[in-house]
Amino acid sequence: MKNVIAAVTAALLGVLALVPAHGKPSASEFPDVRIPYERHVLPNGLTLLIHEDHKAPIVAVNVWYHVGSKDERPGRTGFAHLFEHLMFNGSEHHNDEFFRPLEPAGATKMNGTTWYDRTNYFQNVPTSALDLTLWLESDRMGHLLGAIDQNKLDEQREVVLNEKRQGENEPYGKVDEVIAAATYPAGHPYSWTTIGSYEDLKAATLDDVKEWFREHYGAANAVLVIAGDVNPAAVKAKVEHYFGDIPPGPVRKRHGRWIAKMSGEKRATLQDRVPQARLFKVWNVPGFCETDANMLGIAAAVLGSGKNSRLYERLVYRDQLATDVDVGVGPFEIGSQFMIDAMVKPGGDIAAVERAIDEELQRFLREGPTAAELARVRTKVFASALRGLERIDGFGGKSAILAQYQVYCGTPDRYTEELREVREATPQQVRDVARRWLSDGVFVLQVEPFPEYTVASTGADRSRLPPLGEPPSLSLPPLQRATLSNGLKLVLVERHAAPIVQLSLIADAGYAADAGIKAGTARLTLDMLDEGAGRYDALALAARSEELGALISAGSTLDTSFVRLNALKARLEPSLDLFADVLLRPRFDARELERLRQQQLAAIQQEKAQPYGIASRLYPQLIYGAGHAYANPRSGTGTEDSVAAITVDDLRAFYQRWLRPDNATLLIVGDTTLEEIRPLLERRLGAWKAPDVPLPQKNLAEVALPRQPRIVLVNRTGAEQSLILAAHLAPPKSDPDDLAMQLVNTALGGNFVSRLNMNLREDKRWSYGAFTVISGAKAQRPFIAYAPVQTDKTVESLREMRTELATVRDGRPLTADEIAFARNSLVRSLPGENETAAEIAESYTTVLVHELPDDYWNTFVDRVEGLSPAAINAAARRLVHPDALTWIVVGDLARIEQPIRELGWGEVMVLDADGKRLR
CATH class of the missing domain: 3.30.830.10 (Metalloenzyme, LuxS/M16 peptidase-like)
Known part of the structure; x- marks a missing residue:
């Protein structure tokens, strides 16, 4: 699966299981799991997908229009995105901000986005606000043009231009535009970026944008997904009521497959105000719904997803030529892009980074992935999908998955085929597909008969917004408390919606504990905990986490430092063993310190290259004053001088002083009980003792406000x-x-x-x-x-x-x-x-x-x-x-x-x- 494998994200369900480290997994080991849904096509062409999820009294309403920037033409770029903004500015029967009735209705996780192939609008709302939301979405789908005037166009044009300026004002903000123009021939629908050009946006007229709506925003060009605490029959009736009288729109002409595979090598250099050199290598490859793109997603995961990926291990760990590297497939409809993106370490050799990437890529093209590497990718997909069971939202949740595959592939079920392909993939198959598409053609920097539709004779009352129902009350599970023999406080919240257990060790430390010592110590100490512990070095620890499907992390906020575990219930005990290693037996290897030191120094340079980053580094000392525990840079990164001076002894001292059972609480949330989890924790953490020295204190003295600005x-x-x-x-x-x-x-x-x-x-x-x-x-x-x-x-x-x-x-x-x-x-x-x-x-x-x-x-x-x-x-x-x-x-x-x-x-x-x- 491109979306899951390339980034090991997105809440996809499908053919999932844990697989052995070697050999091809069987169907019994890899059982089918699906997102159940109902599919209906209204007489006006609107596609409706309904998914029931009754774990919380909320509903995701997700509308995808099959239109994006690839449907524009040269000289009229940026229209899809500009129109997305206009869709939030009021419709004929609600001529006001779209968010205004939704925010007080309790809407969450709401937004609208535009990309090359689609535009979507989504929000999670309490069940009591479903009618309101359907009224609003249907009103702007069928009743928008009368509300768009010159003033609104001018207003949102300036907002979009400021969005474009803001993006281009960030480091690497012009990269996407360079890659799009260099990798596709003139006139190709992916040869311009979604946000468009200044000239085209400024030239857009009121007639232009209204014609855009007439051409692309009919009901037959939309997919509506309703997911959550709903009754499907009732939802279908509501959708027919609110959307049934909306015209289907004109016959659409769709772009066919156009990969635009390149040949040879093309290069470009872009100069920008950036703190680190960055290398992009880009190949044009098959589109979203093609098996080859799926196989390339596996290749991308092996090459550059996680610490044990080939390029990360080579560039970041072994040779330390880069501070980060990422490999992924940009999954577009008519053709995708395979991209390697490496951040060269400050002062490093960009040519050496490229040589190392080329060596590892050629080795992969010769040999393909190992069986163990394929197994690791499958485990990542399984773990990621389980964690997505809880989500229905438009930010990659189940409603988004159903909509995306319906729009791109014509069926919401395509993702199950992708997962079957992943399950049955062999090293040779992945290697052969990679050879076919990645051996040549690199850039270095970087259209169905129109159905007869009918329109309902009646529709919703457009004279007023539907009233909000009573808001559902919040009822979180209660806190259960216990104490281990060493005094460590346990707090449990039972949550049995998914077979997941999450632990958060919360220590009273954080960036505030840097006061009086070298700034950045708290962040660096906690970052080091999962870089080797017990009998595992950093790579072995990452590999063991992946084998278990466990997520282990450590870090700090202003007031607290934390160690977290997100474990699959079926593998809770071995995951707890690994968690105990990280918490109690960190190795603090000098080699890992030097690598993380360079990454933290690079993070400081990134902050100092970004306007908000600069301000957030300065304001704490200005408003708190020197010596206060909150006076250091807000991110906790410290300064270049202080980070350069931090030693392993400093890290060990911070760990011993602040991470102790009498200064911490262990919060457990998930599929377990106190009777089950307490003895498991006692066996692993009970011998952890606090040192004899008193608990440390922070300077949190009250500071008087200044008398003038x-x-x-x-x-x-x-x-x-x-x-x-x-x-x-x-x-x-x-x-x-x-x-x-x-x-x-x-x-x-x-x-x-x-x-x-x-x-x-x-x-x-x-x-x-x-x-x-x-x-x-x-x-x-x-x-x-x-x-x-x-x-x-x-x-x-x-x-x-x-x-x-x-x-x-x-x-x-x-x-x-x-x-x-x-x-x-x-x-x-x-x-x-x-x-x-x-x-x-x-x-x-x-x-x-x-x-x-x-x-x-x-x-x-x-x-x-x-x-x-x-x-x-x-x-x-x-x-x-x-x-x-x-x-x-x-x-x-x-x-x-x-x-x-x-x-x-x-x-x-x-x-x-x-x-x-x-x-």
């Missing part, structure tokens, strides 16, 4: 946008007013239709998005407002942001409608945010870390609905302090510095990306 400028010569970030300290997550402050943040900048985003994006069209954030912290936490804006509107954007922040507390308090919207957005989204075991674990981690009541989430709705407008607006005055803000602006100072100084807001400093003052 200040501005920090960071130069980025030639930048096409300015990144504005404003920050000051806010009360901690545990503050009694936290829920009220969450409501304030949601209305002010936490949602698409919040004040700040509607101002800068929708009204002014100066930014692709503007938002506010209050994250969680045990002590005072940052309150942040940020927006990437057009360079020529930097000062104007600063004024607008300050005005919005000031008026929410003093001039324009939140209205009853805004409060209701924010409240509904928070409470109605809870079921959709707690669908999977991992999401429930995340929710309860918040409870444990911030010492909140066990019933925090189950009483959340009542507590939020009990807040009065007066209490919420009072919380706004506690949360927002415009005169205490530290403003950071990253942009082209030659164009913006003097106008910013003329604002007269307070002290203006110019810093470099490391925080050193320049003037």
Whole structure:
């Protein structure tokens, strides 16, 4: 399976099983598992797929239109994506933002995307909001043109242009455009990128975009998937009611197979402001539904998926020529692309990286994969698919899988054939397909008779939106507690929806524990835990994890460090053995430290090459001050000097000081019971003892807010946008007013239709998005407002942001409608945010870390609905302090510095990306 194998992602079900390390798997070892569905084609041509999943009171509504950028023509590029934006701006009977009724209805995991072959719109909603969602989706499918006017076109054109500028302003932001133009002949529908060109977008007229809708957005060109807590017969009746009177649209002409296989070698060099050299090797190969593309997905996984893949082992581990390498198949409809993407280590030799890639590729083309490598790929597919059983959403969940295969291949069941092909694949078959397509033609950088349709004579009431039903209440499983003999606290949440068990060892450490030592130590220490433990070196540990289908990870956040295991229930005990090795017996090999050190240094350089990365490295020290536990760069990467100086002894000292049973809680979520899991953990962790030294403490002292604002400028010569970030300290997550402050943040900048985003994006069209954030912290936490804006509107954007922040507390308090919207957005989204075991674990981690009541989430709705407008607006005055803000602006100072100084807001400093003052 291309989508699963190439990236080992996506929630596909199918022919799945664990297989022996050698030999061809049998059908009994590899049983069929399918996504059950009903398929109906309405008289107007609309294809409806229905899948039942009753584990949570939510429904995924997923609409795929068989139209993308390949249906454009030269001189009219970017129309598919531009129209996707217009589809969110209101329809004839709901001439308002599409998100506005959905967010307070509790919608989650919603978006729209455009790609070469399709455009999709999707959202998860509570069951009570299904009629509302179907009304909205059907209204924009059948009743859009009357709502599109010149003002909306101009507005969304500027939003898309800012999106294009923002993407191209990032490192490697122009790579896709270069590859598309170099790998396909002029006029090929994949020879331009989906976002289109500046010239074509600016030239688009109102008549152009309306004609695009008439040509492509009929019911017969769409697939609608409804997945979740539904009754199929009732769903079919609802869909016929809301969609049955929509015209089918015109006869479509579809592109046929056009691989455009290249010959010989083509090369190009692109210069850009990037911290590391990067190598792309690209071949044009068969399209999404072809068996050869499936086999190439296996080849890609063997070559470059995971630490034990050939290229990763060679380039990153053995030769240490690169900090990362990835191999995958870009699965497009009429022809795909096989790509090798290697990130050269800073200062490394790009020619040496290419030689090593060519050597490994030629060896693969001679010998093919081993049986063990094929087995590892199958296990990855199995484990990934099991984890996808919980998901119905449009971000790769079951609704997306059904829609994708129906649109691309004409049947939702094609994925089962792909899995059969994977099951039966032999090393020789994979080798022969790879030889056929990868031996030549590389770029280095990098159309069915029209059925007779009828239209229903009646349809839905378009005079008003359907009312929302009562929101389903959230009821998370209760916390069960126990203690091991060594004092380690256990907290269990039973979740039997899928045969998965997840463990999270949560230690009170995190990036805050770097204070007083070498910054970056916490991140590097935890990253080292799964780079060799017990009798396993790094590669052997990764191989053993893959054999078990287990996911083991370690890392840190601001306040906590964690070690996590996501295990298949059938292999829980050996997976726990591996988890215990990682937690209790890390090897801290010097060779692995040097490799991870280079990766962390590269991550720092990447942050310093990105506008938001620069700002996020600077603001903690500016608002907390030197010596505070939260003062280091927000990512926890540290500085180049501090990371360069970290030794193995430093890592061991951090591990011994902070990862101890008296400073940790083990959270277990999944298919187990306390009676089952406790003895298993006692045998493996019971001998883990705390050291005799007292528990370490962090400097989390309260910091006073500054008396006046200040501005920090960071130069980025030639930048096409300015990144504005404003920050000051806010009360901690545990503050009694936290829920009220969450409501304030949601209305002010936490949602698409919040004040700040509607101002800068929708009204002014100066930014692709503007938002506010209050994250969680045990002590005072940052309150942040940020927006990437057009360079020529930097000062104007600063004024607008300050005005919005000031008026929410003093001039324009939140209205009853805004409060209701924010409240509904928070409470109605809870079921959709707690669908999977991992999401429930995340929710309860918040409870444990911030010492909140066990019933925090189950009483959340009542507590939020009990807040009065007066209490919420009072919380706004506690949360927002415009005169205490530290403003950071990253942009082209030659164009913006003097106008910013003329604002007269307070002290203006110019810093470099490391925080050193320049003037």
